[in-house]
Amino acid sequence: MSNAEITRTPFDPAVLFKAAFLAVVAVFVLVPLLATLLGGFKSLGELRVNPFGLPRHWEWQNYADILFSGRYWQLLRNSLIISTLTVILTLITASMAAFTFAHVKFYGSSMLLSYLTLGLLFPAATAVLPLFIKVRDLGLLDTYFGVALPQVAFSLAMSVLLLRRFFKDIPHELLEAALVDGCSYIKFFRYVTLPLSRPILATVGTITFVNSWNAYLLPLVMLNTDALYPWPLGIMIYQGEYSSEWHLILAFITLTILPTIILFLLAQKHIVAGLTAGAVKG
Amino acid sequence: MARRIAIASPMGVAGETVSQAAVRGPSWDGRSTVLVLFLPPALLLFTLFVVLPIGEAAWYSGFNWNGFGRPTNWIGFDNYRFVLETRAFWLALRNNGLIIAVSLAIQLPLALTLALMLAERFRGAVALRMLFFMPYILAEIATGLIFSFVYDGDYGLVASIWRTFGAEPPHLLASTDTAMLAVLIVIVWKYFGFHMMLFIAALQSLDKSLIEAARIDGATRSQALRHVVIPLLYPTIRLSVFFAIVGSLQLFDLVMPLTRGGPADSSNTMVSFLYNNGISRMRVGYGSAIGVILFVICVTFAFTYKRWFMRDE
Numbered sequence: 001m002s003n004a005e006i007t008r009t010p011f012d013p014a015v016l017f018k019a020a021f022l023a024v025v026a027v028f029v030l031v032p033l034l035a036t037l038l039g040g041f042k043s044l045g046e047l048r049v050n051p052f053g054l055p056r057h058w059e060w061q062n063y064a065d066i067l068f069s070g071r072y073w074q075l076l077r078n079s080l081i082i083s084t085l086t087v088i089l090t091l092i093t094a095s096m097a098a099f100t101f102a103h104v105k106f107y108g109s110s111m112l113l114s115y116l117t118l119g120l121l122f123p124a125a126t127a128v129l130p131l132f133i134k135v136r137d138l139g140l141l142d143t144y145f146g147v148a149l150p151q152v153a154f155s156l157a158m159s160v161l162l163l164r165r166f167f168k169d170i171p172h173e174l175l176e177a178a179l180v181d182g183c184s185y186i187k188f189f190r191y192v193t194l195p196l197s198r199p200i201l202a203t204v205g206t207i208t209f210v211n212s213w214n215a216y217l218l219p220l221v222m223l224n225t226d227a228l229y230p231w232p233l234g235i236m237i238y239q240g241e242y243s244s245e246w247h248l249i250l251a252f253i254t255l256t257i258l259p260t261i262i263l264f265l266l267a268q269k270h271i272v273a274g275l276t277a278g279a280v281k282g
Numbered sequence: 283m284a285r286r287i288a289i290a291s292p293m294g295v296a297g298e299t300v301s302q303a304a305v306r307g308p309s310w311d312g313r314s315t316v317l318v319l320f321l322p323p324a325l326l327l328f329t330l331f332v333v334l335p336i337g338e339a340a341w342y343s344g345f346n347w348n349g350f351g352r353p354t355n356w357i358g359f360d361n362y363r364f365v366l367e368t369r370a371f372w373l374a375l376r377n378n379g380l381i382i383a384v385s386l387a388i389q390l391p392l393a394l395t396l397a398l399m400l401a402e403r404f405r406g407a408v409a410l411r412m413l414f415f416m417p418y419i420l421a422e423i424a425t426g427l428i429f430s431f432v433y434d435g436d437y438g439l440v441a442s443i444w445r446t447f448g449a450e451p452p453h454l455l456a457s458t459d460t461a462m463l464a465v466l467i468v469i470v471w472k473y474f475g476f477h478m479m480l481f482i483a484a485l486q487s488l489d490k491s492l493i494e495a496a497r498i499d500g501a502t503r504s505q506a507l508r509h510v511v512i513p514l515l516y517p518t519i520r521l522s523v524f525f526a527i528v529g530s531l532q533l534f535d536l537v538m539p540l541t542r543g544g545p546a547d548s549s550n551t552m553v554s555f556l557y558n559n560g561i562s563r564m565r566v567g568y569g570s571a572i573g574v575i576l577f578v579i580c581v582t583f584a585f586t587y588k589r590w591f592m593r594d595e
Contacts, residue, residue, distance in 0.1 A: 021395075021399070022396075022399060022400075022410060025392075025414065026410065026413060026414075029413055029471065029475075031439070032429065032471070033416075035439055036428050047437050048436065048437050051438065051439050051442045093324040094324060096319070096323065096324065097321055097324035097325070099316070100316055100317065100321050104313055104316055104317060112321070112325065116328055118332075119328060119332050121581050122336070122577050122580040123528075123531065123553070123576075124332075125532065125534060125553040125573070125576070126339065126576045126577040126580065127332070127335035127336045127339045128335075128561060129349075129560060129566050129570050129573060130336075130338035130342055130566075130570060130573075132349075133338070133349060134331070134334065134335055149327065152327055153327040153331035153332050156324055156327065156332075157328075183311075184311050184312035184315070185311055185312045185313055185315070186315065186316060189320075210419060214421035214535075216421070216534070216538070217535065217553075232421055232423040232535070235423060235424070235427065236427075236538070236539060239427060244436070246434065246437045253424055253428060257420055257421065257424045260424075261416070264419050272415065
């Protein structure tokens with residue numbers, strides 16, 4: 001199929017149609033993003049008359065003011081702390097559980113696994129009020145852990161399934177040989193399973209990170225102090241303060257989605273694999 | 283994905299039988315230690331923060347309670363009655379239905395078409411795939427804010443297009459007639475790339491020889507597409523539909539910066555309805571009742587769908 005595509009003449013109407021269609025979709029995706037990036041370089045007055053084009057006068061001040069304010073960095077720092085906590089705890093607890101489900105045969109194993117996968121069936125929002133009360137009763141309200149722990153709990157189901165599938169593929173002969181040589185399950189997990197599973201750990205880590213980095217509802221419910229807010233909460237407040245000073249808001253949006261876009265460009269393989277992994281069997 | 287098959291299949295049944303012997307092998311290999319140490323953290327977190335809250339939601343939904351002290355004012359099923367009597371609830375449910383309809387009627391065909399175009403190798407294909415996938419990884423909050431600028435009646439892109447035609451720009455997000463439509467467009471913008479990637483992944487793992495065989499037997503490109511490729515994609519299509527529906531039932535973050543569910547509840551989803559009426563006013567009983575209804579919808583849907591459409595997977 002691919003060879004036929006390359007050798008075609010450029011005047012084939014099907015190819016032209018295809019190119020036009022792809023161009024239209026590309027414009028549809030790009031225009032809002034570019035307008036946001038460029039809008040941050042304009043003055044409010046120019047934005048009103050020229051929202052699409054390049055700025056006639058580049059206002060670096062909009063971006064500079066945000067970058068030199070403590071606020072932007074504090075939001076990113078909070079997001080980074082919460083996301084990192086979530087990723088580390090998810091990887092530790094999920095990989096240990098997945099290893100047990102993959103390699104240790106015990107009574108009730110499949111029942112417990114189905115119990116965990118219940119978590120795939122409903123969104124965190126359904127139980128967010130009782131969750132709030134639970135977190136409050138545990139004294140974790142308004143702490144990083146109050147957000148991170150529920151996030152870990154909700155990411156466990158998918159993570160355990162993905163990790164277990166990968167762990168099961170590590171040849172059993174390896175485990176047998178190791179056990180015969182006197183290696184314990186725990187040592188096998190630490191020195192064989194984990195090092196062999198770097199790709200899937202990276203994938204699970206990346207999905208968990210992106211989900212936590214972008215999360216809004218749980219932090220919104222669990223945090224009350226501005227100083228602890230991750231960036232999605234912070235940007236909503238920023239927008240509330242500067243309600244129609246769009247040039248500033250656009251600059252702020254650009255700067256807050258920048259880390260995501262950089263991460264995406266650096267780790268696209270893991271992100272695409274991870275976010276579509278739960279979907280494609282294999 | 284191909285890797286797994288390569289490793290797994292040669293071992294086959296033989297590997298399984300040997301391993302059972304091995305499990306019974308040495309006297310001390312730390313098997314019970316693993317059980318005692320490795321499972322509890324995950325199970326504990328999951329039970330504490332996922333399973334118990336759902337059970338508690340069912341319990342709290344019987345009370346009129348503002349979250350302070352202990353719930354004492356038992357009102358039975360009244361909260362459910364109040365929810366079902368709220369017009370906004372039915373609007374939210376309708377909007378979730380609309381989102382699903384748009385996902386099926388516009389987003390899915392768009393994603394499939396693009397996948398068929400971009401699964402083939404040509405210059406720029408990978409770059410376009412990444413570009414189309416990018417909206418999916420942006421935070422919903424950021425996406426919502428970007429589009430509240432796009433739709434802004436004074437400064438936005440839409441307003442500017444309107445003005446070039448000399449028309450008075452509309453405030454799309456401020457009108458009950460257009461707010462939900464505007465939200466639906468953003469949903470397509472944000473999620474079509476994800477579904478496209480699902481299809482591309484599926485297309486790339488298709489057995490190419492089947493298509494070649496059809497072509498050798500005289501099928502045209504479009505015949506091969508219709509009678510070979512699309513049927514082979516049915517499992518992925520069913521999966522994509524599944525994600526579209528589950529996603530619609532969870533949608534919240536995107537709505538908040540755009541409309542907060544308004545004006546006059548016209549663009550609420552189930553979760554934003556839950557937020558606006560239960561969480562933000564700390565009406566724990568009422569909010570829990572909404573949560574339980576949403577839970578029942580999700581679980582019923584997931585089981586029915588799996589049973590009817592995904593039996594073989």
